[in-house]
Amino acid sequence: MTASIVRPFQNADLPGAEAALIEVHGTDGYPVEGVDQPASWLRSPDVLAAWVAEVGSKIVGYVAVMRPHGEGAVSLWVQHARSDEEHVAVLARLFVIKEARRRALGEKLMEAATDYAQSRGLRLVLDVMTKDTAAIHLYERLGWIRFGEASHRYGDDRQISAVCFVSPA
Template identity: 65%
Template sequence: MLVESVVVRPFENSDLPGAAAALVDVHKTDGYPVEGINDPEAWIRSDDTLAAWVAESDGKIVGHVAVMRAHHETAVELWAKQSGDDESHIGVLARLFVVRTARKHATGQQLTEAATAYARARGLRLVLDVMAKDASAIRLYERLGWRKIGETVHHYGDSESIPAVCYVSPTD
């Protein structure tokens, strides 16, 4: 599929099948996510989602991002300790994925900026963790001004784990 242009817009319930198909595609090409691929619709849809967006090209979903409620994730705990913020002022940028054919159109950047604008408007500082193997995602976050706040190990599946890096969003 040749991507001509990408529009980022708020996620709608009717986007779920297309977002799940895009997630399966991304998992095949990049191994992301490391969990949730057996039921991609359930992984995308979470009770902890505050807001989500999709990237669409020619009527097809080519990307997704969500802002989630902060819980006891390592990135949240690191930022709370470093900043003095409590969880009510922290959000988690999560479930960011873009199909390979849409990556040359700043799709990841557009999705990240939509989530960041949402968080700023609500007084939330975003954090995230990204698998250390996902070099292109790390480059995106760093190019957009996200700052590394620590490292962790992401546990998933049947006692599997993978190194991850934690980031906080820029202040402006």
């Protein structure tokens, strides 16, 4: 079995991450946005840090920690915790291609993002579409706390229901 690693994203990883994103969209319908411009979606100016999962020399997964903008899970958590956005970041854009699953790569990507956030005194929040049941099970298995529901807004005024999670304390 080929070894797998999780490491910080490098600019040279962009073509592989784009290909993985498009593949995941084809198999899972995730993400609902961003596939038409994968480079912009992956390398948004709001990305604080990102990591890739690699098997052999192939990029098979990705995750980012992003700046909050008061949307969905962020605003709910700030209200719930009586906190402010300065102490919150968003775990986002987590995906692993189908052929690389069952190697704990999603978990390792989340661990890298969580370690980054904790080292900076940030609490991670996210919203996950209710249709993405495998992701919901992953977050719950890793001890993330479900604290509300929101609408995930995308595209031209489209929305889908989502569950909000916060990272373990």
